[in-house]
Amino acid sequence: MRRYDASEIEPRWVAAWEAEGRFHASEDPADERPRFYALDMFPYPSGDLHMGHAEAFSGGDAVARFKAMQGHNVLHPIGWDAFGLPAENAAIKRGVPPAEWTYANIEQQAASFKRMGMSFDWPRRLNTCDPSYYRWTQWLFTRFFERGLAYRKRSPVNWCPNDATVLANEQVQQGLCERCGAVVERRDLTQWFFRITDYAQRLLDDEPELVDWPERVLTMQRHWIGRSQGAEVRFTIKETGEEIPVFTTRPDTLWGVTFFVFSVEHPAVRRLAELGGTWDDVSPLVEKARATSLNSREAADAKEGVFLGVHAVNPVNGEEIPCYAAPYVLMEYGTGAIMAVPAHDERDFAFARAHGVPVRVVIQPGDAASLDGGALHEAFIGEGVMVNSGTFDGQETPASIGAVIAWLEDQGSGTGTVNFRLRDWLISRQRYWGPPIPIIHCPVCGEVAVPDADLPVELPTDVDFKPGGDSPLARHPTWKHVACPTCGGEATRDTDTMDTFVDSSWYYLRYCSPGYLDGPFDPAAVASWMPVDQYTGGVEHAILHLLYSRFFTKVLYDMGMVTFREPFPRLMNQGQVIFGGASMSKSKGNIVEPMPIVQRWGADSMRLMMLFAGPFEDDIDWKLVGGDVDRRPGVHAWLGRVYAAVGEAAERGDLAEPDGLARLTHRTVKGVTEDLERFRFNTAISKLQILSNEMRTVLDAGAGARSAARALTLMLAPFAPFIAEELWHADLGEPGSVADGPWPGFDPAMALEDSVTLIVQVDGRVRDRIEVPTGIGDADALALAKASENAQRAVGDREVAREIVRAPKLVNFVTRQ
RNA sequence: GCCGGGAUGGCGGAAUUGGCAGACGCGCGGGUCUCAAAAACCCGUGAGCUAGCGCUCGUGAGGGUUCGAUCCCCUCUCCCGGCACCA
Numbered sequence: 001m002r003r004y005d006a007s008e009i010e011p012r013w014v015a016a017w018e019a020e021g022r023f024h025a026s027e028d029p030a031d032e033r034p035r036f037y038a039l040d041m042f043p044y045p046s047g048d049l050h051m052g053h054a055e056a057f058s059g060g061d062a063v064a065r066f067k068a069m070q071g072h073n074v075l076h077p078i079g080w081d082a083f084g085l086p087a088e089n090a091a092i093k094r095g096v097p098p099a100e101w102t103y104a105n106i107e108q109q110a111a112s113f114k115r116m117g118m119s120f121d122w123p124r125r126l127n128t129c130d131p132s133y134y135r136w137t138q139w140l141f142t143r144f145f146e147r148g149l150a151y152r153k154r155s156p157v158n159w160c161p162n163d164a165t166v167l168a169n170e171q172v173q174q175g176l177c178e179r180c181g182a183v184v185e186r187r188d189l190t191q192w193f194f195r196i197t198d199y200a201q202r203l204l205d206d207e208p209e210l211v212d213w214p215e216r217v218l219t220m221q222r223h224w225i226g227r228s229q230g231a232e233v234r235f236t237i238k239e240t241g242e243e244i245p246v247f248t249t250r251p252d253t254l255w256g257v258t259f260f261v262f263s264v265e266h267p268a269v270r271r272l273a274e275l276g277g278t279w280d281d282v283s284p285l286v287e288k289a290r291a292t293s294l295n296s297r298e299a300a301d302a303k304e305g306v307f308l309g310v311h312a313v314n315p316v317n318g319e320e321i322p323c324y325a326a327p328y329v330l331m332e333y334g335t336g337a338i339m340a341v342p343a344h345d346e347r348d349f350a351f352a353r354a355h356g357v358p359v360r361v362v363i364q365p366g367d368a369a370s371l372d373g374g375a376l377h378e379a380f381i382g383e384g385v386m387v388n389s390g391t392f393d394g395q396e397t398p399a400s401i402g403a404v405i406a407w408l409e410d411q412g413s414g415t416g417t418v419n420f421r422l423r424d425w426l427i428s429r430q431r432y433w434g435p436p437i438p439i440i441h442c443p444v445c446g447e448v449a450v451p452d453a454d455l456p457v458e459l460p461t462d463v464d465f466k467p468g469g470d471s472p473l474a475r476h477p478t479w480k481h482v483a484c485p486t487c488g489g490e491a492t493r494d495t496d497t498m499d500t501f502v503d504s505s506w507y508y509l510r511y512c513s514p515g516y517l518d519g520p521f522d523p524a525a526v527a528s529w530m531p532v533d534q535y536t537g538g539v540e541h542a543i544l545h546l547l548y549s550r551f552f553t554k555v556l557y558d559m560g561m562v563t564f565r566e567p568f569p570r571l572m573n574q575g576q577v578i579f580g581g582a583s584m585s586k587s588k589g590n591i592v593e594p595m596p597i598v599q600r601w602g603a604d605s606m607r608l609m610m611l612f613a614g615p616f617e618d619d620i621d622w623k624l625v626g627g628d629v630d631r632r633p634g635v636h637a638w639l640g641r642v643y644a645a646v647g648e649a650a651e652r653g654d655l656a657e658p659d660g661l662a663r664l665t666h667r668t669v670k671g672v673t674e675d676l677e678r679f680r681f682n683t684a685i686s687k688l689q690i691l692s693n694e695m696r697t698v699l700d701a702g703a704g705a706r707s708a709a710r711a712l713t714l715m716l717a718p719f720a721p722f723i724a725e726e727l728w729h730a731d732l733g734e735p736g737s738v739a740d741g742p743w744p745g746f747d748p749a750m751a752l753e754d755s756v757t758l759i760v761q762v763d764g765r766v767r768d769r770i771e772v773p774t775g776i777g778d779a780d781a782l783a784l785a786k787a788s789e790n791a792q793r794a795v796g797d798r799e800v801a802r803e804i805v806r807a808p809k810l811v812n813f814v815t816r817q
Numbered sequence: 818g819c820c821g822g823g824a825u826g827g828c829g830g831a832a833u834u835g836g837c838a839g840a841c842g843c844g845c846g847g848g849u850c851u852c853a854a855a856a857a858c859c860c861g862u863g864a865g866c867u868a869g870c871g872c873u874c875g876u877g878a879g880g881g882u883u884c885g886a887u888c889c890c891c892u893c894u895c896c897c898g899g900c901a902c903c904a
């Protein structure tokens with residue numbers, strides 16, 4: 001008997017597909033097939049492909065191939081997110097220029113993808129570090145700049161001392177650098193930002209257009225945007241007369257304000273403390289805060305804080321209350337100062353207790369008893385009735401909040417407002433491996449965008465790219481010196497580069513027309529492909545890449561460059577590939593790589609292992625499902641059986657096929673089609689295994705199975721494209737590529753089981769099983785059930801009180817107890 | 818602390834609308850073939866009781882609804898992920 005040998009089959013088809021130029025999306029206007037844009041998050045070239053890529057792309061490719069077989073004109077592009085810190089750091093470690101290292105990895109990954117049989121539209125490949133790409137990243141920056149969406153400001157920012165660069169808030173995880181894990185520091189620096197906060201509300205409003213996003217990603221984004229409705233209330237500093245606004249979600253507690261707190265970084269703190277004669281006490285707190293990261297792991301002690309020696313006047317009642325500076329108030333949220341209501345806020349309560357500030361109850365809980373005679377043991381933060389609040393007494397939350405806001409606005413001491421947690425996106429980096437920010441600083445004209453005709457501003461190659469205190473570009477002797485585009489005078493280039501997430505915020509648009517020279521993308525091509533029909537990628541981008549891309553798309557929409565507001569209506573997150581319950585890492589020594597598996601058992605087996613291991617969105621623990629690379633995977637053995645069975649079925653030609661097999665084939669087509677639509681690869685493969693098992697039985701009985709074999713081969717193609725192509729040609733003798741389909745259809749009547757098992761229960765317990773025709777009626781089913789000896793014995797001499805009949809599935813006799 | 822998702826055999830996991838729990842696969846046990854082994858193929862495989870027909874128990878724990886619950890409701894435990902002084 002012939003033997004399945006992936007190492008003989010697969011390289012042949014890699015070469016054949018390459019030679020005939022398969023998998024190109026058609027731009028022919030006469031091509032009337034519906035278009036389908038299947039996009040996988042593009043990889044980062046920091047080495048060869050890892051297990052995460054293998055998992056994600058096995059799934060993404062199955063979808064792309066499935067859609068193509070169904071008759072869609074599929075765009076399934078590939079490219080590389082090639083700029084950025086990891087590649088740069090790896091290059092530095094190896095002592096080679098980042099470009100050299102990056103391009104070498106790209107070629108390796110491209111070769112691996114080809115060996116895996118990914119159905120990419122190769123001529124469209126792009127990479128973000130290519131000047132022909134980042135020219136347009138820079139062009140987009142200048143458009144943002146013109147619209148006031150890119151701006152420079154000095155502010156406290158996240159600084160990674162190890163990578164020697166600033167980081168976006170989104171890149172700080174629990175106070176640590178997302179990339180290297182170093183403790184992030186806080187520095188006051190002048191940096192470039194994108195005004196994503198202008199789009200905060202729209203990022204929420206357009207959520208209904210994200211028709212198929214994982215719920216957890218939506219909640220993460222919602223939480224990150226962090227919308228709070230409330231009021232801005234203006235307090236006056238008694239000693240200076242200046243107004244200091246605060247944000248509160250509970251203006252109904254204004255009558256319970258007993259002190260006022262500034263963030264230690266608030267610009268007024270030093271001045272007020274000096275005025276109040278307390279600066280010597282306050283300054284150590286300020287110094288301490290400066291050294292702590294913005295997203296510090298340790299929340300500041302809510303009790304820590306110092307009296308400033310000045311007072312604030314409560315606008316609702318004119319009361320004078322003490323002002324403090326305390327680290328528990330964040331400069332980054334709200335206005336950097338708060339009105340403190342200890343009776344109704346946990347942190348304010350703890351602070352008040354520690355500093356001997358009075359606690360005044362102004363919200364009475366529904367059950368007044370829980371106030372314990374007015375002596376609070378903890379803050380009451382729930383809803384209730386206003387008390388001790390002048391004319392507002394008796395009003396109930398939440399209606400009271402609106403009433404107070406209306407009154408504040410009438411009084412001119414406050415306004416209803418919305419506050420967001422989202423901060424502007426810090427995009428400048430003091431590193432070499434990114435697109436230079438296309439701005440020229442002119443002593444006369446200020447910040448001037450590099451004219452379109454001068455783009456791209458190319459990265460110099462003769463530069464010491466190692467990270468240092470400033471940008472490597474600043475250290476180049478000549479690069480930054482240019483004439484001002486506006487006045488012609490001496491000026492200097494901005495020497496920072498852009499965050500790599502800027503590059504990846506628009507790559508999906510570039511894929512639609514990768515060689516386009518008149519803009520970042522051809523509007524007609526984008527109109528015909530976008531939005532992406534199915535986006536696949538890791539959940540680690542739940543906030544970063546996905547939020548930024550949504551923001552970019554909305555800006556482009558406002559610019560009239562695209563006609564849609566959301567780029568990715570459908571998103572699927574594949575699970576992580578882990579090992580022994582933990583992520584794979586060099587330090588743990590538990591790294592498994594896909595290519596050795598491909599070499600040993602073939603790409604088809606590797607892909608099937610990934611997709612059969614469990615639901616696509618669940619994590620895969622390779623320790624549990626992968627085993628030793630030298631041990632033959634179960635799916636490989638299965639492919640061997642398929643190879644044999646399809647071969648035998650083909651040899652028997654048109655020998656009659658049992659009706660049962662034909663029915664199973666139709667049922668399998670129905671099930672696999674539905675499973676593929678829902679990313680249920682594991683159950684789809686299981687159904688194919690059931691079909692191939694049945695084929696084996698039929699063949700062993702001497703019957704034919706050719707049409708089952710043909711359908712099986714077609715349905716196998718999205719998962720195991722090589723063996724499917726081989727069987728299609730060599731065994732079934734079909735013309736063309738199996739990848740062109742067409743995807744098999746099914747007859748709904750044939751997809752029904754011809755008989756089902758009728759369950760006979762007595763008091764809910766299964767007592768008999770009877771094979772009955774699918775179309776059996778209730779009366780016949782009941783008659784059969786009554787005739788069951790097993791059921792009769794179980795009923796015994798008890799009386800049947802009720803008969804539940806659900807033909808054709810079940811009859812339940814309920815006896816009188 | 819808050820938000821989201823989970824918990825099913827030795828393992829990965831199946832199970833339309835509430836209707837045979839454990840599909841499919843791995844592993845394991847037995848067998849065929851072989852001088853032997855590997856491979857391949859066949860049979861078995863939730864637990865307990867039983868000579869057998871069969872019976873009982875069983876989807877994290879406890880309760881509820883129902884003729885019937887892995888599925889719906891309530892309470893709880895544990896696990897994973899995210900956020901974490903957000904005023």
